Amino acid sequence: MHSQQLIEIIKARRDMLNVTQEMLADLSGVGLRTLKQFESGKGNPTFETLQKLGNALGMELTFTVKDVTKK
Amino acid sequence: MHSQQLIEIIKARRDMLNVTQEMLADLSGVGLRTLKQFESGKGNPTFETLQKLGNALGMELTFTVKDVTKK
């Protein structure tokens, strides 16, 4: 997952839930400025920030071994 | 995935590959001090740092909707 993909995934999920940046900022505990910066492609969020967003969006981060058999 | 789980996953993968912290730091481009701090539970790594480690370890980050059907 690249940075741009991560952004798109989160924006898509937020849109699907009809949640604004402001609402997500409140729900997640992440600062609005931080979220704006991140969604506009200017961020390099910390693990903690991604977790907070994930919690609010019903999503989760995973870290797994790449499947080399596929593709 | 919680912070402690992430640490364990990475340490386990590193051990499985017989790679030292120093080697992983070199391979990934992450500073040795950063890696030590992270593995000893004192870090809050950025997305970029996790990606670098993932690349070196043949792993990848994913961000997905939680499966609420499962228990």
Added chain:
DNA sequence: ACATATAGTGCATTTTAATGCACTATACTG
């Protein structure tokens, strides 16, 4: 055209991640 809602930006501050260096701690090995 005006008002409203939402997203993005500029600027500044505070906190902290990333980093290096030197040191300590632990385990293994000759």
Added chain:
DNA sequence: CAGTATAGTGCATTAAAATGCACTATATGT
């Protein structure tokens, strides 16, 4: 026990993440 390899820590610096405030940009609805 001495030497080596590996992991963890203390201290300091630099870069950048997180944040707030105020502003601009864009779209939509009246």
